[in-house]
Amino acid sequence: MRFYKNLYVSESMAKKKEKVIAKLNKKKYPLNTYVIALIEEGENQLEFYSTLMFRQGSVIDDDIFAVGLASGYDDALYLVEEIAKEVYEKTGDLDIRSYIRKQEREEE
Numbered sequence: 182m183r184f185y186k187n188l189y190v191s192e193s194m195a196k197k198k199e200k201v202i203a204k205l206n207k208k209k210y211p212l213n214t215y216v217i218a219l220i221e222e223g224e225n226q227l228e229f230y231s232t233l234m235f236r237q238g239s240v241i242d243d244d245i246f247a248v249g250l251a252s253g254y255d256d257a258l259y260l261v262e263e264i265a266k267e268v269y270e271k272t273g274d275l276d277i278r279s280y281i282r283k284q285e286r287e288e289e
Contacts, residue, residue, distance in 0.1 A: 215230065226276075
């Protein structure tokens with residue numbers, strides 16, 4: 182799993198962000214945590230996964246580009262909404278994929 186340099190986090194995740202990232206890198210998946218991922222192809226631009234899906238093996242985390250972390254389903258929904266709102270306010274459209282890719286290139 183790769184992490185976006187400007188990783189979005191829900192308010193309830195802010196204090197434990199570094200610990201959660203460390204656990205995810207070690208393939209230890211904290212309960213009640215959701216990973217918001219940028220989807221490279223297709224109609225959807227973002228998806229979010231419960232870490233339970235990683236534990237069960239129904240989602241492989243090797244190819245995931247994480248752009249956000251949230252505590253719980255409701256926080257994940259809210260965070261996706263906040264990401265979309267920020268992109269729209271800054272660009273005038275909802276091309277989240279292009280916005281995040283551009284931000285990632287500028288940080289290098």
